[in-house]
Amino acid sequence: MSEELNGKGILKGxxxxxxxxxATYWDDIKWLGRRYRTAEGISHRSSKDARGIFTIQYPxxxxxxxxxxxxxxxxxxxxxxxxxxxxxxxxxxxxxKVCPPQCIWIVRTVDPATGRPRPEPAEFYIDIDICMNCGxxxxxxxxxxxxxxxxxxxxxxxxxxxxxxxEKLLKPVSYYAQIRPLNNAREEEARRIxxxxxxxxxxxxxxx
Amino acid sequence: MTTAAPHDVPHTVQAGTPDLAARFPGLVAPDxxxxxxxxxxxxxxxxxxxTALRDEFGYDLLSSVTGxxxxxxxxxxxxxxxxxxxxxxGICFKVQTGRDDPQVPSLVSVYPGAELQEREAWDLLGIKFxxxxxxRRILMWEGFNGHPLRKDWQEPYYEDEAKPFKSRSxxxxxxxxxxxxxxxxxxxxxxDFDPEKWTPENPEDLLYKSLKTYQxxxxxxxxxxxxxxxxxPQHPSTHGxxxxxxALDGEKIVxxxxxxxxxxxxxxxxxxxxxxxxxxxxxxxxxxxxxMSNNFAYALTVEKLMGITPPERAEYIRxxxxxxxxxxxxxxxxxxxLNDLGAFFTPMIYLLEERDLILDVxxxxxxxRMMVNYFRFGGVARDIPEDALEKIKGLAFERLPRILDxxxxxxxxxxxxxxxxxxxxxxxxxxAIRYSATGPLLRGSGVPYDIRRxxxxxxxxxxxxxxxVGKNGDIxxxxxxxxxxxxxxxRIIQQALKQMPEGPVMVGKxxxxxxxxxGESYGRVEGPKGELGFYIVSNGKPTPWRYHVxxxxxxNLTAFGPMCVGQKVADTVAILGSIDIVLGxxxx
Numbered sequence: 003m004s005e006e007l008n009g010k011g012i013l014k015g016x017x018x019x020x021x022x023x024x025a026t027y028w029d030d031i032k033w034l035g036r037r038y039r040t041a042e043g044i045s046h047r048s049s050k051d052a053r054g055i056f057t058i059q060y061p062x063x064x065x066x067x068x069x070x071x072x073x074x075x076x077x078x079x080x081x082x083x084x085x086x087x088x089x090x091x092x093x094x095x096x097x098x099k100v101c102p103p104q105c106i107w108i109v110r111t112v113d114p115a116t117g118r119p120r121p122e123p124a125e126f127y128i129d130i131d132i133c134m135n136c137g138x139x140x141x142x143x144x145x146x147x148x149x150x151x152x153x154x155x156x157x158x159x160x161x162x163x164x165x166x167x168x169e170k171l172l173k174p175v176s177y178y179a180q181i182r183p184l185n186n187a188r189e190e191e192a193r194r195i196x197x198x199x200x201x202x203x204x205x206x207x208x209x210x
Numbered sequence: 211m212t213t214a215a216p217h218d219v220p221h222t223v224q225a226g227t228p229d230l231a232a233r234f235p236g237l238v239a240p241d242x243x244x245x246x247x248x249x250x251x252x253x254x255x256x257x258x259x260x261t262a263l264r265d266e267f268g269y270d271l272l273s274s275v276t277g278x279x280x281x282x283x284x285x286x287x288x289x290x291x292x293x294x295x296x297x298x299x300g301i302c303f304k305v306q307t308g309r310d311d312p313q314v315p316s317l318v319s320v321y322p323g324a325e326l327q328e329r330e331a332w333d334l335l336g337i338k339f340x341x342x343x344x345x346r347r348i349l350m351w352e353g354f355n356g357h358p359l360r361k362d363w364q365e366p367y368y369e370d371e372a373k374p375f376k377s378r379s380x381x382x383x384x385x386x387x388x389x390x391x392x393x394x395x396x397x398x399x400x401x402d403f404d405p406e407k408w409t410p411e412n413p414e415d416l417l418y419k420s421l422k423t424y425q426x427x428x429x430x431x432x433x434x435x436x437x438x439x440x441x442x443p444q445h446p447s448t449h450g451x452x453x454x455x456x457a458l459d460g461e462k463i464v465x466x467x468x469x470x471x472x473x474x475x476x477x478x479x480x481x482x483x484x485x486x487x488x489x490x491x492x493x494x495x496x497x498x499x500x501x502m503s504n505n506f507a508y509a510l511t512v513e514k515l516m517g518i519t520p521p522e523r524a525e526y527i528r529x530x531x532x533x534x535x536x537x538x539x540x541x542x543x544x545x546x547x548l549n550d551l552g553a554f555f556t557p558m559i560y561l562l563e564e565r566d567l568i569l570d571v572x573x574x575x576x577x578x579r580m581m582v583n584y585f586r587f588g589g590v591a592r593d594i595p596e597d598a599l600e601k602i603k604g605l606a607f608e609r610l611p612r613i614l615d616x617x618x619x620x621x622x623x624x625x626x627x628x629x630x631x632x633x634x635x636x637x638x639x640x641x642a643i644r645y646s647a648t649g650p651l652l653r654g655s656g657v658p659y660d661i662r663r664x665x666x667x668x669x670x671x672x673x674x675x676x677x678x679v680g681k682n683g684d685i686x687x688x689x690x691x692x693x694x695x696x697x698x699x700x701r702i703i704q705q706a707l708k709q710m711p712e713g714p715v716m717v718g719k720x721x722x723x724x725x726x727x728x729g730e731s732y733g734r735v736e737g738p739k740g741e742l743g744f745y746i747v748s749n750g751k752p753t754p755w756r757y758h759v760x761x762x763x764x765x766n767l768t769a770f771g772p773m774c775v776g777q778k779v780a781d782t783v784a785i786l787g788s789i790d791i792v793l794g795x796x797x798x
Binding site: 007008009010011012014015017018019022048049050051052056067068069070071072093095096098099100101102104106107108109110119125127129134135136137138141142150165 | 491620624
């Protein structure tokens with residue numbers, strides 16, 4: 003090695019480290035205790051202006067998930083005024099067809115009187131151990147009935163509990179509107195336009 | 211989304227590529243199947259044709275070698291894609307052989323970069339490459355029964371040839387496969403197989419035998435024994451479950467063999483059961499540190515097959531995302547390289563902060579930090595939200611240029627990094643090309659080959675950027691090139707942000723199932739680790755007939771052994787760190 007090893011490069015690097023070290027204290031003093039465990043502190047630490055320590059102290063602090071964040075699907079139901087639920091899902095099976103790891107299982111309801119299928123699921127399972135959170139089911143559902151959740155804390159003691167049935171999958175529209183306000187507003191608008199420009203399919207008798 | 215056949219024309223020689231049939235009359239024939247291109251070479255003359263391609267026509271970089279099992283025709287085909295390091299389109303040539311005992315001459319003597327790829331084709335498809343110096347299984351273990359990528363091979367818990375499976379709806383009563391078919395009972399033995407009497411050839415012996423292929427030198431006439439040291443599969447320096455075996459003379463390495471496959475899941479078999487769209491999230495899991503690039507390459511390949519192009523805004527979003535991925539990947543690579551060199555976690559954590567801010571953008575746009583699943587055929591899944599766009603602007607125009615300068619001050623002149631990097635792990639330009647190295651590894655050796663410039667895809671021809679190259683081809687050059695590449699990526703993002711038009715981000719209506727025309731397609735991008743290519747053969751069904759990934763970090767490992775010979779054992783860690791591998795992609 004012909005080059006001189008005089009340690010200047012190391013000192014230069016240590017200068018950067020010292021600057022970062024001091025920045026941590028400087029930022030703490032500047033924010034006067036508001037830097038931790040407050041929403042603005044968290045958003046400051048994950049912004050382009052962040053200096054000093056940027057770690058989020060999970061679980062005391064949590065990063066707010068952005069609207070598009072997706073984790074494990076859930077089924078949306080409408081809350082009627084009389085307190086009953088109307089499941090949006092028609093058990094058409096598109097989500098189970100598009101699912102890459104094939105973790106969605108659907109049993110269609112059959113009307114016991116006529117023996118013909120009714121557009122709602124009798125059973126609906128998602129094996130969340132297998133689910134890869136790709137979001138295709140929500141993307142391709144024509145009825146906005148299956149959506150991706152924001153809840154990522156799903157640890158259980160027995161993995162057999164990870165096959166979610168209807169009772170665990172169903173969540174109200176109000177919850178959906180709360181976690182994805184922009185998406186919900188956009189879909190409501192699209193539905194409103196569709197309803198006002200075209201008579202419902204059962205009136206004209208046309209098929210999808 | 212149109213699915214009209216893009217190549218319903220009779221076979222013509224592509225502009226800028228040589229007419230092999232005229233050069234080798236009778237030995238080479240044009241591939242005249244509809245939707246296919248390239249040349250079919252007779253097996254006996256393969257080496258002769260390949261040598262001419264390399265020496266006469268300048269196709270010095272053999273990029274991809276893979277096989278295709280044409281079960282209905284009873285044929286096996288080996289497909290080669292070669293390129294010129296001076297740029298321009300590539301050439302594709304094929305060899306056909308029977309299915310029962312497929313034998314093809316090995317091209318390792320012409321292109322040493324074919325070594326690991328031919329081993330893979332032998333392992334997964336059972337194609338024997340005669341003359342290969344070390345034809346062992348590579349991803350599966352010795353003693354594995356059969357060759358899993360053959361179309362008549364079925365895995366445990368086999369359900370159906372193609373997804374979607376019929377059992378899921380409308381009568382989808384859920385069950386777990388292992389409840390019906392417990393682990394241990396799900397294997398089938400060949401009829402004449404008796405596990406009690408089976409004595410396999412010990413794979414470790416095979417491996418050690420192949421290690422002994424070096425020439426033992428004893429200048430003083432004294433016989434010296436060599437020590438064999440195993441590094442990994444559980445070793446912090448291997449960045450995953452990767453193992454390499456070194457033969458040592460004192461502390462000097464005389465030979466090195468990589469051992470891989472610990473993370474193998476047969477991505478390609480899964481891909482051939484999936485529909486085209488279903489593969490998109492699986493590509494995220496190849497090189498999980500740069501998922502956007504994987505999406506990009508796969509989307510390009512299928513779009514080539516279908517003959518569609520995405521709208522303008524989508525192209526810009528794709529470029530922005532791919533360059534952000536490159537920065538995030540290089541942050542991780544430089545951080546862990548410095549970790550390997552003993553700078554314990556300070557550079558790593560500083561760079562992880564920048565990577566984290568980029569992942570925040572991915573999360574807000576695509577919905578996930580790493581498994582993004584963002585690209586679609588003919589566009590991207592959704593537009594960039596307003597706040598994420600602001601964040602990208604803040605990163606590209608303010609933060610990243612500042613931080614990269616700071617990182618330069620922190621590391622580049624550091625005496626320890628220079629002492630351990632300069633002159634170590636040297637790969638000459640000729641060797642880098644011979645071993646089919648791509649990406650920063652090739653450019654570090656002084657070959658200015660970047661697909662974004664050499665064979666531009668998407669809209670890369672609209673941007674101004676430099677291609678940094680190294681001088682010595684050592685570890686330090688590879689480090690400094692990555693730092694410089696990040697600066698160039700910032701430049702590209704800045705230009706893209708300024709030029710990006712408004713408009714739709716998807717062409718046509720999104721479809722979850724479609725049938726591309728019959729044919730083949732090879733698409734490639736300059737990923738952060740090198741040339742990432744996909745080779746897809748469509749037979750007109752909703753699932754691909756063949757789905758092959760040309761994984762850069764897998765093929766870059768071909769040069770790992772030659773680079774290490776003559777070095778000290780402690781340097782292997784730094785050399786491996788400077789190649790930048792991700793085991794999700796190496797093992798697939």
